Amino acid sequence: MAKRELQEINAGSMADIAFLLLIFFLVTTTMDKDTAFVRSIPKKVEVKQDPVEVEERNILAIKANNQNQLMVRGEIFSDPSQISEFILKFYKTNEINNDVANNFPLYSHTSMKQIDDNIRLVESEAEDLENKGAVKSMIEFKYTQLEEWIKKKRALELLGGKDLPEIHFQANIRIEVQQATSYEIFAQIQTEIQEAIYKLRDDKAQELWGESYGMLKRKFDAENGAQEKAKLDLLDILYPARIIEVTPKK
Amino acid sequence: MSKFKKDGKRAMPGVNTSSLPDIVFMLLFFFMVATTSKENDPTVSVTPAVGSRTTDLTPYKQRSEVDFLYLGEPRNKNRAKDFKMGYALSLDNVVQATPDGLYTTNAVGQWKKDKFDQKPARMTSPIEAVITCVKADKTAPTGLIFDIRKELQEVNALTIAYAVRDNGI
Structure with missing residues (x-):
């Protein structure tokens, strides 16, 4: 039999196939990013407790009613973009010097010695509990406390100076909305809070390390470095974002 | 008069298209890499609210680690009256009455639990x-969002994300 020459495969329709695939991907995918405010929900409490008394100066209540009107600490805000400035004031007023006369949260200044003392104290307490065979949750609680103190120690080491300024532990920003408040307003309040916290941390990061907070976070996301972690922890301790979202009444 | 004379009609040579597939494949790969798959086509219409300084959820590996739920007006306008305040919840393309609606109770909690078990x-x-990312329409009442929040708390799913479109400022 004579040898038959192999025919080349016709690749002319390759482009068509590729186009089909391309169009399929164009239709089924989206370009836009998913951006959101990530918040945590408090754990459900099984045992009913009496609410803890909080001083008025420690609360920054941002309220929005059914007509989408805003009120911050009893004052009506017609322009929501002013809220972030108010939040800055809430954090900054007493940062350097405590002044009891104004209505903003006070700061505590913890020295390295106090932190060391507390670490030792909590450590011994934890050991004590373990020896006594206390409830597991109690021991765990002590250990988380210990961890917090160690974190503070690291923060102060990084910050330098003689003490660690901390806003009052009860200082919080609370969002109080009503049933029919639109989501747009809710998102706006969240934006303003985020904006303020970002500004505070960014300024501090610039001052301490000449680095922007956004850059720091991006670096941490990319490399998971210990140094970035320590810096972010410090900023978190200096300007904690304690946001309480109050469930609206029916 | 000209020096060069066209001698009659000359046929235009055809464009060589042999590299067309390569070009198209390049485009294809670009889109495959640069985009993420649409999770689903929500049966409720959602116009996002805007905000800034948001967290980008895209790094969470192709969205499969995030559970999305949509809250908005149902596309089928005739059904709107069936739902509380006219807003419906879309869980994986199944339209639900809002959390404490007439049809189901604990729909969100059950959905979240099932999702978690199937991971x-x-x-x-x-x-x-x-x-759990809540994509709510900007006109949606916040009360409903808190209903969702409560149900998530009930099943101990304690991380919530409020979706907004970042205006980049």
Whole structure:
């Protein structure tokens, strides 16, 4: 039999196939990013407790009613973009010097010695509990406390100076909305809070390390470095974002 | 008069299209890499609210680690009256009455639990840390969002994300 020459495969329709695939991907995918405010929900409490008394100066209540009107600490805000400035004031007023006369949260200044003392104290307490065979949750609680103190120690080491300024532990920003408040307003309040916290941390990061907070976070996301972690922890301790979202009444 | 004379009609040579597939494939790969798959086509219409300084959820591996739920007006306008305040919840393309609506109770909690149980083994994060992203229409009443929040709290899913479109400022 004579040898038959192999025919080349016709690749002319390759482009068509590729186009089909391309169009399929164009239709089924989206370009836009998913951006959101990530918040945590408090754990459900099984045992009913009496609410803890909080001083008025420690609360920054941002309220929005059914007509989408805003009120911050009893004052009506017609322009929501002013809220972030108010939040800055809430954090900054007493940062350097405590002044009891104004209505903003006070700061505590913890020295390295106090932190060391507390670490030792909590450590011994934890050991004590373990020896006594206390409830597991109690021991765990002590250990988380210990961890917090160690974190503070690291923060102060990084910050330098003689003490660690901390806003009052009860200082919080609370969002109080009503049933029919639109989501747009809710998102706006969240934006303003985020904006303020970002500004505070960014300024501090610039001052301490000449680095922007956004850059720091991006670096941490990319490399998971210990140094970035320590810096972010410090900023978190200096300007904690304690946001309480109050469930609206029916 | 000209020096060069066209001698009659000359046929235009055809464009060589042999590299066309390569070009198209390049485009194809670009889109495959640069985009993410649409999770689903929500049966409720959602116009996002805007905000800034948001967290980008895209790094969470192709969205499979995030559970999305949509809250908005149903596309089928005739059905709107069936739902509380006219807003419906879309859980994986199944339209639900809003949390404490007439049809189901605990729909969100049940959905979240089922989702969590079906997660592949490589996702090890506990239910408290699995993000539930609420994509709500900007006109949606916040009361409904808090209803969702309460149900999530009930099943101990403690991380919530409020979706907004970042205006980049």
